[in-house]
Amino acid sequence: MPADSVPLDPPNPAPALPGDGATGGSLVKRHRLSTRLWHWLNVVTVAIMLMSGLMIFNAHPRLYWGRFGANPDHAWLQLPRFPGWVTLPSTYSLADARIWHLAFAWVLAFGLLGYLLRSLVNGHIRRDLHITAAEWRPAHLWHDVVEHARLRFPTGAAALRYNVLQKLAYCGVLFGLLPLVILTGLTMSPGLNAALPWLLDLFGGRQSARSLHFVAAGGLVLFVLVHLAMVVLAGPFNEVRSMITGWYRLPREPGHD
Amino acid sequence: MTEPVSRRALLGTVAAGAGSLLLAGCDRVNRSPAARALLQSAEQAHLASQRLIGGQALAPEFTRADLSPDFRANGNHQANGNPDWVRHRDAGFAEWRLRVDGLVLRPLDLSLEALRGLPQRTQITRHDCVEGWSAIGQWTGPQLGAILQAATLLPAARYLVFHCADAFGPHPYYESIDLVDAFHPQTILAHSMNGGPLPIRHGAPLRLRVERQLGYKQAKYVMRIEARSTLAGLYGGKGGYWEDHKAYAWYAGI
Numbered sequence: 001m002p003a004d005s006v007p008l009d010p011p012n013p014a015p016a017l018p019g020d021g022a023t024g025g026s027l028v029k030r031h032r033l034s035t036r037l038w039h040w041l042n043v044v045t046v047a048i049m050l051m052s053g054l055m056i057f058n059a060h061p062r063l064y065w066g067r068f069g070a071n072p073d074h075a076w077l078q079l080p081r082f083p084g085w086v087t088l089p090s091t092y093s094l095a096d097a098r099i100w101h102l103a104f105a106w107v108l109a110f111g112l113l114g115y116l117l118r119s120l121v122n123g124h125i126r127r128d129l130h131i132t133a134a135e136w137r138p139a140h141l142w143h144d145v146v147e148h149a150r151l152r153f154p155t156g157a158a159a160l161r162y163n164v165l166q167k168l169a170y171c172g173v174l175f176g177l178l179p180l181v182i183l184t185g186l187t188m189s190p191g192l193n194a195a196l197p198w199l200l201d202l203f204g205g206r207q208s209a210r211s212l213h214f215v216a217a218g219g220l221v222l223f224v225l226v227h228l229a230m231v232v233l234a235g236p237f238n239e240v241r242s243m244i245t246g247w248y249r250l251p252r253e254p255g256h257d
Numbered sequence: 258m259t260e261p262v263s264r265r266a267l268l269g270t271v272a273a274g275a276g277s278l279l280l281a282g283c284d285r286v287n288r289s290p291a292a293r294a295l296l297q298s299a300e301q302a303h304l305a306s307q308r309l310i311g312g313q314a315l316a317p318e319f320t321r322a323d324l325s326p327d328f329r330a331n332g333n334h335q336a337n338g339n340p341d342w343v344r345h346r347d348a349g350f351a352e353w354r355l356r357v358d359g360l361v362l363r364p365l366d367l368s369l370e371a372l373r374g375l376p377q378r379t380q381i382t383r384h385d386c387v388e389g390w391s392a393i394g395q396w397t398g399p400q401l402g403a404i405l406q407a408a409t410l411l412p413a414a415r416y417l418v419f420h421c422a423d424a425f426g427p428h429p430y431y432e433s434i435d436l437v438d439a440f441h442p443q444t445i446l447a448h449s450m451n452g453g454p455l456p457i458r459h460g461a462p463l464r465l466r467v468e469r470q471l472g473y474k475q476a477k478y479v480m481r482i483e484a485r486s487t488l489a490g491l492y493g494g495k496g497g498y499w500e501d502h503k504a505y506a507w508y509a510g511i
């Protein structure tokens with residue numbers, strides 16, 4: 001029987017836990033409940049934030065650096081308006097987009113805060129996301145880049161651990177892009193500018209913060225696209241199942257069958 | 258490879274379906290009054306949280322070196338539909354009076370001269386349009402709090418409504434703020450901008466500056482200030498032209 005017609009779910013021994021000798025083919029618990037809940041909450045929240053954000057951008061599709069910036073001033077970026085199929089709502093309404101954006105901003109910010117606290121307490125950050133000195137070695141990084149470029153992904157128990165590029169991507173989002181998009185969002189609030197003026201100093205003015213907000217949102221879009229591509233390449237059924245149920249079937253070693 | 262392909266196709270279909278459902282679903286939710294009410298309740302969280310951490314903090318002030326070379330005017334650029342305003346403009350606003358009434362002990366009619374005679378505050382602040390752009394300008398005028406003290410608010414007063422001479426079609430522009438913002442030190446009635454008289458397109462003869470909120474709260478062409486116990490019963494009842502007509506938040510601190 002040709003290798004590519006092997007059923008995806010062959011009969012298997014009882015589900016195994018990480019570290020007890022799990023090998024390719026066994027079902028293992030991969031994602032904690034907090035990770036799964038936060039992931040699916042973010043699917044909804046990030047989609048709403050991006051789509052309503054594009055509608056807000058459409059109200060003034062020009063970006064500036066510094067403290068002020070309006071039509072008579074120099075814009076470093078000017079874009080055509082985004083089409084209705086990527087905006088929320090789909091027809092022009094700055095007011096409605098703000099209602100969505102500013103309500104779900106609370107979900108995004110407190111979701112991130114809750115997840116980071118939970119991950120700090122349950123060891124997720126230390127155990128799974130912490131990038132070790134060995135992983136920072138250029139040779140290791142390069143090896144991982146080459147493996148990704150060849151679309152060769154870890155198999156067996158090694159697939160349970162995040163590789164260094166995964167860690168960099170997740171840490172970049174958790175500790176970089178998400179805090180940046182939230183803080184620059186807060187910096188655009190005139191009320192918070194009075195309460196927390198240091199935010200303006202941090203980002204170099206309200207219009208700089210608005211530009212960085214857009215750049216950070218673009219970074220999140222890029223992350224989502226790469227993330228989805230990797231899910232498809234790594235086996236979408238198994239990956240999506242593991243993010244819903246927590247259970248993941250370890251990829252088999254080449255030639256195992 | 259039948260099974261993996263069909264699964265992949267299934268997932269693709271599910272993803273595409275979810276995407277179009279999301280779009281259609283969001284638009285549908287967006288029209289649901291209950292969902293809108295829930296989403297709009299965030300406005301109360303914005304007001305409460307900003308008041309909690311900000312208190313009476315001042316909005317950032319800038320220097321003349323930071324002034325926008327060309328301060329974009331927003332909203333209406335004149336109030337030509339209002340015969341009273343046109344008559345006053347043609348007379349250089351010499352006979353113009355600011356009416357202060359409603360829930361006050363002493364209603365006032367203040368000329369520009371009288372407003373200039375009060376203690377003045379000059380501030381260089383950033384004006385943030387709800388659309389996203391910002392401009393920095395210098396504003397001079399008396400503090401609203403001093404005028405309200407002169408008129409003496411009655412205990413029932415909760416809001417100050419600014420009735421404006423400009424209009425969008427048949428709908429006069431108006432805005433409102435609560436007493437916390439009314440008595441904030443930077444809340445002034447500006448008759449001067451960047452050192453000269455307030456230009457027509459920026460709301461001559463008088464505009465509100467309430468510096469911790471967005472541009473649409475900065476009412477221009479102010480003719481009358483009315484102290485009220487509630488915003489209900491006035492025009493659309495939501496406290497401002499944009500609030501009534503486009504569902505912009507009454508509290509515009511973000």
